[in-house]
Amino acid sequence: MHLQLISFVLIILHCMDYTGCQQHSSSRHRQHKLISGVSSGCQQGGCLTCSDYNGCLSCKPRFFMHLERIGMKQIGVCLTSCPLGFYGTRSPERNTCTKCRVECDSCFNKNFCTRCRAGFYLHLGKCQENCPEGLVRSDTQRECVPGCPADCESCVNSETCTRCQPHLYQLNGRCHHICPEDYEPNDKLMECTPQVHCEVGEWSEWSPCSRSGRTCGFKRGQETRTRQVLQYPSPFGKPCPEISEIKECLVKRRKCPGGRKKNERRERRNRNNRKDKDNPEGRRERKREKERERDTGENDNPDNTNKTEHRHRRGHETEPVSPDDGLVQ
Template identity: 80%
Template sequence: MQLQLVSFVLIILHCMDYTGCQPHSSPRHRQHKQFSGVSSGCQQGGCLTCSDYNGCLSCKPRFFMHLERIGMRQIGVCMTSCPPGFYGTRTPERSTCTKCRSECDSCFNRNFCTRCRAGFYLSVGKCQQNCPEGMVPSDTQKECVPRCPADCELCANSETCTQCRPGFFQLSGRCYHICPDEYEPNDKLMECTAQVHCEVGEWSEWSPCSKLGKTCGFKRGQETRTRQVLQYPSPFGKPCPEISEIKECLVKKRKCPGGQRNPERRGKRNRNNRKDKDSQGRRRERKREKQQDRDAGEREDSDNRNKTEHRHRRGQDVSPDDSIVQ
């Protein structure tokens, strides 16, 4: 009888540690506050077994058991991934979250940190206060980095380059093989300098319709307009657009008044006229000389013919007897 009573008491005490064993929770259990990630039953979240007082006692498959400290006690929470500062380990029996080393803010496992706490610098998975030889600490990256960047010949620190290696161009303390957008390489300075694009002003008004410098004496002509270059481009900047335009125009043909004639063209025309007159005079003179030569030749031929005819007539007038007498 006593043995049965002791067994009954043990069963009751054991059931008090789990939910669902009693129809009503005891006042002691009701006074505990709910905490984040833990439900009052095992049907929600990743808990496989749980209690109101200790939280999750075991997790469903693929969930990690993480112990959160609340006051003097630890509460079990089942999570899909471990929080920062912890790494997950899996065994056939259970998966748990294990705290990283004290100098690590986050880690992959106990021996490989991925981020360090303040005052430590990451180098090959280790958090160190002093970087290895040839490395310097980077406060922005919280890592040990090379003393100079890879493409840097001289540097002020691990992040500021003062002279780049051959073939690289400097810009804001960094070295570039190809300058970023809106910058172009300067081979003299070995720097990336800002591109300068062409800038032009507004178009002028269209000029009066004209042809060969005249605004009259024609029917079809041309109008022009121009604009000025305000800023010439750098070698790689956007080139200048057209700064002049010409379009055809049509006007009512009218004769030019005397004052509208082009003095230059009139002078040129007068010179041409004088040249033509001189040329015509020389041609007439040569023609006259040729005519005179031709007339002289004809006169000489006529005289020769007359003399020949005269001698011939004289020869016929002389008789044979006369020639004998003589």
Template identity: 80%
Template sequence: MQLQLISFVLIFSHCMDYTGGQPNSSSRHRQHKLMTGASSACQQSGCLTCSDYNGCLSCRPRLFMHLERIGMKQIGVCMTSCPPGFHGNRSPERSTCTKCRSECDSCFTKNFCTRCRTGFYLHLGKCQESCPDGMVHSDAQRECVPGCPAECESCVNSESCTRCRPGLYQLSGRCYHVCPDDYEPNEELMECTPQVHCEVGEWSEWSPCSKSGRTCGFKRGQETRTRQVLQYPSPFGKPCPDISEIKECLVKRRKCPGRRKTERNGRRSRNNRKDKESQEVRRERKRERERDRDVGEREDSDNRNKTEHRHRRGHNTETVSPEDRPVQ
């Protein structure tokens, strides 16, 4: 409509410049400025006709006329395809760019959107603020897509699950039967959590060469070194390596200071123990002999008493006369 109005004004002005059917000098000058189809400026911009003030008035075949607003005026531009937010209308007379609906970012026709602006979601060619039942919105595609994926029990949209079906593990909005590399299943949370690998510190210095806790009195011994665990691994993480090492060592044999005195003290201590043990044995044997002697003396005393008692009974029987015996 705006293009038609501009064309009408230009034609009307051109007609008003004629007097008595003959153009004057000013009208010929304006006509020269309007009809510049052969000029290099029109050829470079794709215009069929153009104006210094309004730009292209008509376009060459297969090009679209697009009106660009610059301040308060509009400039005609000929383009091979319409810019974003516009769709092309072709007709035998002219091909023009028509603006899409306000919620469309791009469209095929005015009533059929192909991509929506932020905050709207495409469904069957229309941009809507909310999706119909059974569908969820995709922020990346700005479209309404089918509901939660099959492995989801609940979701924010088609790309992000909030809870997985039983037996599946959740990670970053997705559900897995087996956790990806560097992750391990957490049975309590039913999530894939990062694996934690063992970390150890630096080795200590080698210890002095020793044998059975001694550092002298031998020729061949052992040296040891250790390192600390800085981070213990998770159940599926890399286990800790050895934290101690032992290696054989060879030293020049030397006597331990005070060893003879220690050995003498040891022998003396052993002898004292033996003496104490011998004394205890002797005491016990003496006590046994004394017990045996006491038992023997008691037995002898009992035997003597029994013998005296028998002798005493026999003596009494012989001294009684027949007449003194009681009559039966």
């Protein structure tokens, strides 16, 4: 009985020693695995220890531990410098990358931003939505900068003028001494406005050959054609070209219709003018000739003929009598 008890104690002690060895062996194996860097998560040269699931667990000296999120999982990465939006902090235990404030795009430390996110403007290391008095916002630099440029009287920001200094012309938020090409100065608005060039339409057909307003009774004359102005130019725009043209022309000489009658009437008028104006008989003769000319144009109308005869009778009745007609020889 005593021997059986001793054997049982020895068996228990042996088993305990075997279990402890297994545990110690397993711990040494895990430690060797973390340090050796044979895990797939320790492919970077900066890792000191790592795991298959979490990547780097510690970094070599002068490296910063940075946690990268992949979905719901965070992976440790060892970097020589922190990425944009993070700043590095060093300590004897470990070097880490810490995220900047939400309004900072990049920062030097927790309280000093070096660049702001869109909608914020940097001033003395702080990112703020509005700039202090005397400073204006610069959207390109995302900073608070001194007020309007020297050429501006008023501005929206350091890059956009709304009114320029006297004798300067505003264009697209900038002030110009001389307007750019294709623009011209507007002294009333003090702005550079686009130049407007002249535009004309198509030529008309050539007019009939004429001379002194007549289209007959000559051999040499002129023809003309014109075109309309569709857009008049601005003061500095391209001027309009010629809008009318004249060229010489030749026609077969022909007499104008009714030309002989006009000549006969002209000759009669000349004869009448040569007669003595003081002679009553000459005046009566000229009056009768005028009536005959008028009657010639009215012969085709019977009503006009009756009116002409009536005028003749009335003219003879009212004709003045010479003082000599009453004397008896």
